[in-house]
Amino acid sequence: MAANAIDQTRRMLSLVTYLRERPGAHVADVARAFGITEDELISDLDVLPMCGTSFRGGDLLDIDTDGERIWWRNPDASGESTAEPLRLAADEATALLVAARAVATLPGLRESDRDALLRATAKLEAAAGEVAGASSRLSVTFESEGGVFADVDRAIAERRRLWLRYYSPARDELTERTVDPIRLFAVGHTYMEGWCHLSEARRTFRLDRVAEIRLLDERAEPPAIEPRDLSEGLVQPAAEDPEVVVEVGPGGRWVAEYYPHDSAEELPGGGLRITLRSPDPASLRRLALRLGREGRIVAPAELAESARSAAREALVGYGEQV
16 A cells, blocks of 8 residues: 555655665665565655755755665765754744644644654744744644545554545535545645545545545455556546647636646637647536636537536626626
8 A cells, every 4th residue: 555645754754764874775675674666765765865954065865876776975964963953043933833733733643643743842842942932822723624634644544444525526516435545645736546435446536625524444445556657747638538629818828737738729819729638528617617708618519518508607697698
């Protein structure tokens, strides 16, 4: 089962110590020691060089690999002998303390993680001095997505099944589902990938669309499936998906940046004629409504008419006439 976000963070922190003590370690040996695939290890190694005590030269971890062995060029970058003591500005310390206290109140957070966070917060308060007093007068309340994240993270860690009520914007309805969660990931929004027993297939759920969630006592047993490759983004249309043509004005050019497309032709006046593919073309009616006067669906004809009808109904709802 793929690791969740918190487990991955723990692993990467352990990797720092492990690699520091084993210069030239073999990729296969390290992956085996951490119980992950070599591809997952390489992915972690791609992130570690962006970590360090600061973004100044020499302070970031200089770790690379030739695919077989792993080399750490500046192991002292994380050592206490050469690293400068951490100094936080007042606004940085305040932000950290407020965030730490807020995260500690999340429902579903594992007690071991909560205790570790509270100990770290206490140390930060002691180091912050007077700033800690100012931060105590501020508070943050997480929206429902924070609680959903904690429940999903706990379900993944404990291998438990989830029940949820989920809003599907394509059908504009709430459905009840039981899901065996596989992993959490973020691509713009935070998502859960899991095996949906309603669909009897792998599905992706956006956390801010979960209206209600409960952890079940049943054990989660998702099929052994390869995690989706998200390097090209969450939405990856297939060649056999229906083709849709959208024309946008200058104010709608952002569509070409956010939606994978086959082509984008310039139009007079600064607009674009965008050809894209979608497994569910009807879902693009919401895009047409969002664009308003800055865009319209051109083809297929039945989808264009459907979008116009939806726009007319919306205008009638606001007491206007087309």
